[in-house]
Amino acid sequence: MSVPIGAYLLLSLALLVLGLIGVMRRRNPLMLLLSVELMLNAGNIALIGFSRQWDDTSGQVFALVVMVVAAAEVVIGLGLVVAIFRSRTDLDVDDLSSMRG
Amino acid sequence: MGEKITFAVAAIGTLGFGTGVVFFRDAFRAAVSLIGALLSVALLFIALLAPFAAAVQVIVYAGAIVVMFLFVIAYLGGHREITTFDRLDRWQVIGWLGVMGLGALGAVAVLDSTAGPGWAAPAATGTGSPAAIGDAFLSGHLLAFEVTSLVLLVAAVGAVILAKGAVQREGGR
Numbered sequence: 001m002s003v004p005i006g007a008y009l010l011l012s013l014a015l016l017v018l019g020l021i022g023v024m025r026r027r028n029p030l031m032l033l034l035s036v037e038l039m040l041n042a043g044n045i046a047l048i049g050f051s052r053q054w055d056d057t058s059g060q061v062f063a064l065v066v067m068v069v070a071a072a073e074v075v076i077g078l079g080l081v082v083a084i085f086r087s088r089t090d091l092d093v094d095d096l097s098s099m100r101g
Numbered sequence: 102m103g104e105k106i107t108f109a110v111a112a113i114g115t116l117g118f119g120t121g122v123v124f125f126r127d128a129f130r131a132a133v134s135l136i137g138a139l140l141s142v143a144l145l146f147i148a149l150l151a152p153f154a155a156a157v158q159v160i161v162y163a164g165a166i167v168v169m170f171l172f173v174i175a176y177l178g179g180h181r182e183i184t185t186f187d188r189l190d191r192w193q194v195i196g197w198l199g200v201m202g203l204g205a206l207g208a209v210a211v212l213d214s215t216a217g218p219g220w221a222a223p224a225a226t227g228t229g230s231p232a233a234i235g236d237a238f239l240s241g242h243l244l245a246f247e248v249t250s251l252v253l254l255v256a257a258v259g260a261v262i263l264a265k266g267a268v269q270r271e272g273g274r
Binding site: 003007008 | 102104105115116128138139145149150157158162204207208214226229241260264266
């Protein structure tokens with residue numbers, strides 16, 4: 001392997017810190033979920049990097065399980081966001097002015 | 102050489118699009134930026150000889166999860182600023198210190214460990230093939246496999262219940 005595993009781990013670390021910064025500075029719950037996705041991907045890079053390093057399939061199995069957990073987390077997270085914020089939309093016909101003519 | 106080029110392209114893509122996810126104000130742009138970051142991560146998986154994980158990454162992440170994000174952004178209106186109250190408040194400084202500390206700790210750990218011997222990867226023996234992964238799932242990690250299906254079922258049922266409650270509150274059935 002021409003690229004050492006440390007390069008992948010440093011990239012994974014950078015992506016994790018980037019996701020952490022996103023979680024810290026975002027207020028919008030949708031954007032929080034996007035940043036959490038970045039952090040999960042950083043974990044997956046490290047897992048698959050270790051899988052390559054030790055020539056073992058287990059790391060890839062872990063990464064696939066992480067993807068499943070991410071999918072479930074997004075389903076519940078987006079369900080909560082929709083359930084909370086849908087009832088707050090102002091239904092006012094005067095606001096529907098995009099079809100003026 | 103080929104792996105170096107692939108890694109460089111994927112690393113720049115991952116960090117560049119990741120920065121977009123974190124710093125774009127528009128929710129729609131951030132979600133599209135996430136697609137780029139996820140595809141770059143799939144490229145990294147290919148460089149690490151894990152083609153099956155890369156395919157799942159593209160299909161499940163970039164294909165399904167981001168599309169769901171885009172649906173919700175389109176449904177709620179991406180331009181309307183949806184904010185919760187700031188849950189950290191005056192603890193924010195401690196949070197930022199924690200972020201920096203974790204980053205520094207990780208950097209020290211990685212740089213320290215790569216200095217040690219034994220970090221040359223062995224020759225690939227086809228651990229990333231779908232057959233090898235299926236074998237690992239159904240022999241060594243059978244419990245994880247079954248728990249996975251349970252997690253997905255619970256998530257699906259939970260989402261339906263959440264959506265049903267929201268519809269009923271608006272006066273629908």
